[in-house]
Amino acid sequence: MGDIGEPEDEQIITSVLEGETDAFRILLERYRRYVFAVVSGYVPYDAVQEIAHDVFIEAYRSLACFERGTAFKKWLSGIAAHRCHDHLRRHYRRKEIPMSSLSQGHLEWADAVMANKAHDIFRGTEARAEAVELLHWAMASLGPEERMVLTLVHLDGLSVREAAEVLGASVVAVKVRAHRSRRKLRKRLHALLQDGGKI
C-alpha cells in the first residue's frame, strides 16, 4: 500500500510503536472507507460508525501484535469481522423481526425482483438501501455465527477455508453453519414470498 511519497503501512506502524501516536491518523484516513465497507456488510447501517470507531481503537491497541510482512488491510478486516461478531452477539440474538415491520418500499423492491425489473432494483441509493434492509430483515432470525458465515460465504463469496480463517473457526464448523444459515435464509425468503401479499 502507499502511493509514491506516502509512507508504507509498516513504516507508519513502526513510527506509532516508537511513540508517534499521531502517525496512526494516516492509517485511519487510508483505511476508513474500507473499514466502513467491511463493517456495513455485517451490521445494520446505524451501528457502522460506532463499530468502525472500535475497530480502529482495537487496531491501535493491538498494533504491537501485527505480524510484519502480512497485509495490514487483511489484518484490519479480521479485527472488523470480530468486532461485528461481538456486536451481533450482544444485540441481535435471533431477534426475529415480524413481517409487518417491512415497509411498502421493501415489498415493492422484492416485487420488482420477481417481475424482472432489473433496472428498478438498483436504480438508486434508496432502492439499494431498501434491498440491504430487506436482507438484514431476512438474516435477523439467524444466530450471530450463522449470520457472519452467511455474509462471508454466500454474500461476499469467500471460500469456506477463507471464512474459517477470518472467524478463527474450523473449516467443518463453517461448512455446517454455511449450509444451515442458507437454509434458514431461504426459509425466511419463502415466508416473505408466501405472506408478503403483493409479491
Add this chain to the structure above:
Amino acid sequence: MKDSDRISKLEQALRRAHQHRPEVQADSGFALRVMAGIHRRQDAQQKDETAAAASLRVVWRFAAVTATVAVFLTSYALLVGISPEQIASHVLAGDPTWLTAPQILLL
C-alpha cells in the same frame, strides 16, 4: 415459476444488493473522535504505568530498609554473643529479664 426458483432469484438479487450496498459515509468528526479515543487510552496507560512504577519504588525502598535493619541486628547479635534464635526462644518460652537492655531493644 417454482417456489425454489423464485427464492433463488430473490436470494441472488439480495446478494447483488449486498455487493452494491450504498457506502456509509463517516461524519466529519469521525477521525477526530478515534484519535481522541486513542490519546485517552494512551494517557490512561501512562497513568497506570506511573502508578505501577511508584508502587514498585515503595516495595524496593521497604525491602532495602528491611535488609539494612536485618543486617544491623544480626551483626549486633553476633557482637554481643547471642544468636537471634536464642533471643526468640527466651522471649517465647522463658523469663526475658536476663536480657540486657540493648538486647531488649533488639526485640
